[in-house]
Amino acid sequence: MSVRTSIAKITTISILLSFFSSAAIAAGDVAAGQAQAVTCAACHGQDGATAIDPTYPNLAGQNEVYLTRQLQMFQSGERNVALMSAQLIGKSEQDLADLGAYYASLPAKHFEATGSDEDIKAAEGIYKGGVIAKGVAACAACHGPNGAGNAQAGFPAISGQSVGYTIAQLTDYREGRRGTGDAYGNMMRGVASGLSDGQIAILADYISGLH
Ligand code: HEC
Ligand code: HEC
Numbered sequence: 552m553s554v555r556t557s558i559a560k561i562t563t564i565s566i567l568l569s570f571f572s573s574a575a576i577a578a579g580d581v582a583a584g585q586a587q588a589v590t591c592a593a594c595h596g597q598d599g600a601t602a603i604d605p606t607y608p609n610l611a612g613q614n615e616v617y618l619t620r621q622l623q624m625f626q627s628g629e630r631n632v633a634l635m636s637a638q639l640i641g642k643s644e645q646d647l648a649d650l651g652a653y654y655a656s657l658p659a660k661h662f663e664a665t666g667s668d669e670d671i672k673a674a675e676g677i678y679k680g681g682v683i684a685k686g687v688a689a690c691a692a693c694h695g696p697n698g699a700g701n702a703q704a705g706f707p708a709i710s711g712q713s714v715g716y717t718i719a720q721l722t723d724y725r726e727g728r729r730g731t732g733d734a735y736g737n738m739m740r741g742v743a744s745g746l747s748d749g750q751i752a753i754l755a756d757y758i759s760g761l762h
Contacts, residue, residue: 577645579655591610591650600659605713606715610654610657611660612708614705614706625639665756670756671756678691678757690709694707698761713759717754718751722748724743725744
């Protein structure tokens with residue numbers, strides 16, 4: 552696939568997804584979400600960005616469409632993580648949307664990359680240009696030049712994320728362990744399938760420091 556066709560494809564996907572997202576996700580209420588988030592803070596931290604385990608994700612400042620969609624997928628089992636699904640038993644669609652709105656309203660955390668200059672440069676090359684020989688699309692095309700994602704399309708922000716969590720997720724996509732549901736059509740499995748463990752490790756560090 553040429554670079555031009557892949558960009559055209561990504562654009563089509565983005566337009567389709569922004570259309571779906573406005574149709575399928577109810578608007579959440581921040582205050583109602585905050586009232587429910589007491590139990591979530593036990594693992595994700597009071598501020599949504601100080602998790603009790605370094606491999607747990609930061610939620611603060613993530614976009615609402617993405618957050619709500621992930622909660623729906625945990626609840627349905629499409630993203631099969633027992634630890635998270637157990638938190639959502641008995642919650643309504645509106646409850647999930649409220650939680651999504653609450654975490655999206657919190658300020659995101661920023662970190663600095665810790666890798667060597669050489670690793671950061673290599674990671675930046677993949678982030679901005681992909682790995683053409685392996686068919687890996689540029690991360691920036693969907694997650695933005697600064698890792699802020701695309702809120703309208705529900706593409707996640709990936710900057711300011713815990714390095715351990717990012718490594719685990721990219722590996723899980725590659726190995727087919729993370730379910731992505733119909734909304735995203737396995738986009739990330741395709742991307743991750745062309746990445747080596749070493750590339751995943753340097754990317755995770757580089758991304759954590761983007762802002
Ligand atoms: C017992 C610990 C625990 C509790 C309590 C908990 N979570 Fe989680 N959460 C996790 C872990 C671990 C993950 C990462 C799962 C994985 O490996 O994919 C996660 C992932 C998530 C994600 C996906 C983030 C992303 O970037 O894709 C969201 C959203 C989330 N949790 C929201 C919540 C909400 C809302 C609550 C409260 C109703 C909550 N969590 C309670 C442990 C917890
Ligand atoms: C075609 C668009 C697209 C491209 C290109 C892309 N991503 Fe993604 N990415 C997504 C979407 C959409 C999701 C959420 C999908 C889901 O829920 O499974 C996602 C999810 C992720 C996540 C999980 C975030 C979380 O909080 O759990 C990480 C990490 C990630 N991408 C990193 C990357 C990296 C690194 C690259 C480049 C090597 C990349 N992505 C390229 C669209 C893309």
